Amino acid sequence: MQLNMTRGNPLSIILKFALPLFVGNVFQQIYNTVDSMIVGRFVGENALAAVGSTGTIMFMIIGLSNGMSTGFTVLTSQKFGEGNDTDTRGSVGNGMFLSALVVAVMTALSLTFMPNILRVMNTPEEIFDDAYSYVSIICAGIVTTVAYNFFSSCLRAIGNSRVPLYTLIASACLNVILDLFFIRVLHMGVAGAAWATVIAQGVSALLCMIYIGAKEPLLRPALRQLKPNRDFTKHQLSVGIPMALQFGITGSGTVIMQAAVNLFGPTAVAAYSASGKISSMLVQGPTTIGQAMATYAGQNYGARKPDRIRKGVGYAVKINVVYAIVAGIVAYFGLPLFLRLFFNDQADMEAILSYGKQYILVCASFYVPLSVIFTFRNTMQGCGYGFLPMMGGVVELFARLSCALLAMRTLSFTLACFCDPAAWFSAGVFTMFAYFYVMKKVEAELSD
DSSP states (O other), X not given: OOOOTTSXXXXXXXXXXXXXXXXXXXXXXXXXXXXXXXXXXXXXXXXXXXXXXTHHHHHHHHHHHHHHHHHHTHHHHHXXXXXXXXXXXXXXXXXXXXXXXXXXXXXXXXXXXXXXHHHHTTOOHHHHHHHHHHHHHHHHXXXXXXXXXXXXXXXXXXXXXXXXXXXXXXXXXXXXXXXXXXXXXXXXXXXXXXXXXXXXXXXXXXXXXXXXXHHOGGGOOOGGGSSOOHHHHHHHHHHHHHHHHHHHHHHHHHHHHHHHHHTTOHHHHHHHHHHHHHHHHXXXXXXXXXXXXXXXXXXXXHTTOHHHHHHHHHHHHHHHHHHHHXXXXXXXXXXXXXXXXXXXXXXXXHHHHHHHHHHHHHHHTXXXXXXXXXXXXXXXXXXXXXXXXXXXXXXXXXXXXXXXHHHHHHTOHHHHHTHHHHHHHHHHHHHHHHHHHHHHHHHHHHTO
């Protein structure tokens, strides 16, 4: 189920590749959201706040790990676009070695410093123990997340977006079953939700590995290719490190934002968490198009077709702008119904809706610049340019930091909610100009 994206109509190819990705991303969001729904309804509002308060930490830590492993597979898409089968396999083998190192380092660091991170984030005492229990289990299972992300990214690098979809659907269904079993039957609380997530991710990684072993010889490196290769390592780190830092920098900004929200207590944290899950679900369209553009740009860069990359970007921007407008309307008008799915009858829904509406109203107004970020950032990364996308993360960090500090100083929840939109708008403008600059360099490079 390979897809060569270097020929044919760019719009139809991007949509064909993106549709399974979109469904898969939605399912991934579903099983993250189901954790919160089941915890909120069957354990309680404070337990939901505990899980929600760790979301930004998980985004930062797992984003660092996954950003690195995804960056390793950019070389795979480029070698596939070149038609170099030997180097395609070699890039996979080298990426596996580097990903194992990433897992070891990130697991050790996250587990060592987690208590201090939670305290710095102003995590309320009422939810501290549950928050630590949940996030420490997730961090101990980083290996499953990175394994799935790496092998699914390898499949996408050669144009196969269907198998990652099928494995995610299986994983999402398993996660729901395990959530209910661990929480309703075994009464494990938030720890049960964390174990359900880790086990489900592990199963999806295993399914990808089994498929590659049985059906994709192009992604099966020989034993001699499972050791470091200097040229591959240099290239993969040159892309993987900036991608990881971009996720890490962006993640650190969301951690600062969470620290500001935490000052308003468990009810505000729970409302922010639930509203954030809804928002994340609705913006999976631009996220998906961005992922598709990384593979599309990588393959066409390898095939030395810069004009084709530009055409694809033009289509991607148009798709994302329309999607962002529709998603913003759905987010605002559907919020009251969506929020009730997360809470039981004992929750103070009036206060929760008040906090949730503030967050969604502010964020939904800025979905268009958010969608632009994904298109331009992933296209640059697919061409092997990681520095400017990383600097876009720096722009996001400063925007979020400024709003968060002002929110903490003035104790304004609305300003705390504005951290995300400020970051999206600033980074959207930056990445647009960065993309034009990078494409001039790509055209000059490929015309030689």
